[in-house]
Amino acid sequence: MANTIFVSGATGNMGKEVVRQLIAQGVQVRAGVHSKEKAGILKEMGVEIVSVDLNDVKSLQTALEGVEKAFSLSPLVPNLAELSANFVKAAKLAGVKYIVRASGMGADSPQAITLGRWHREAEKAVESSGIAYTLIRPNSFMQNYINFAAHTIKSQNAFYFPQGDGKISLIDVRDIAAVVVALLTKGGHEGKAYTLTGPEAVSNYQIAAILSRVTGRTINYTDVPEAAARQGMKETGMPETIVEALLELSAIIKAGYTGAVSPAVEQITGKPPISFEQFAKDHIRFFK
Template identity: 45%
Template structure:
């Protein structure tokens, strides 16, 4: 029985934190990387981490990545065919003899009609539920790290971030907390979390203005939140993103603006025994990401 845990999307926002969290627990972790060059980020971890190149669009690479794997943390990229590549991955994992898949989904995936992001994720959740594999589902809210990965460039360039959220508050979660929950589940007895779905949020809902204050205080430079009309947000996003993604993201923003993303859960604390990171801790720990030169 293999104890190796495969993390897909291992160089991404959640995956890279989870690889570290599992390695710190002394578990044999296989980092599934899209490109072996990017796997360099794990070179400082001297033991316990195997690197494997895998591409969701190349099934033969998935067979290789899943060989000898007992459990999987399944992160799929946000692509137009995310449902199809996810179902194919589950099929191949089953053929390879994987025992458990822990799936990264999204908050509200169970809601009907819900959002487009939720519906994509729910379709994969249902497929996993019916696969016969042991499974557990994590449904996190919006990531605090979006303020580095997505809104970081304008913060560094102009000291501003632009979102169509009005005064709304959102219970953003630090991805380090998602990784902590995932590591806890993946190192527990498989039966303990079998068939469970956990909704994960940060400790408090925060407004754009409160986030700007936290980042300003952490990096010692004034950072401003600019509330933009949806039409302006659409115009800006359409220059960088495909239409299907622009539509899906604007739908999430509209739900948040209406106040539906403010609820918090205590699940992270209950599962790990640790309090989730606050927005102030996130801003402090990532202050280097908000400076103009970074």
């Protein structure tokens, strides 16, 4: 039991990949699942599944019982810091000894945008817990192009963001998971915080060129005005606070603040991070 590692958000981008890679290493995993109907793939992987609600400390405490190490994240919601504090409360009650906490690049910046400030508050709950921890701060995920752009790439050979020609040192979620797994299984990084990025900064125009090369079709990026992006996001039913927080993120991408490249992935995993070209080749089925 003590060797079991708990994974938050196990049906999401990072959590699912962390589970997959932990299992590949023969680690016993307990997957924290919010909506049971999304747990199918985890059941196929054969992991222990527990129901959790980050709003409910008791459910988290039960899920963490007998666990020494845990991966913690909050979904993108305005009270994500409160959810982190709930996780910490439960982890203390359950006797967890080590937490790897995911936030986002720039959370530690004095000029942090709203998202960064939420994440920094979430990190502080972990830092003040008395439990050993490591913080990871990934930049935007390459997988966002599957989740938010593949649909129009397939139907219109085009994708749309209000990000100008700003460059982003995008990271593949597989690299984030590899870091999380190394931290959880090897140790030695307690009390540290790492910014995680891919190997290079690319603009959406460069991404369009890469996707065109990989798919053999011409794919265009359109730099849409902020107002159009706002309208589009609102139409999906996204809460207004989240819409505004994401527009702020796009604004700093456009202004050129998200291109810094960090050496941390290779330092921690021993392997260079995956390029966007490799990501596109590995996920070509989503763009064809």
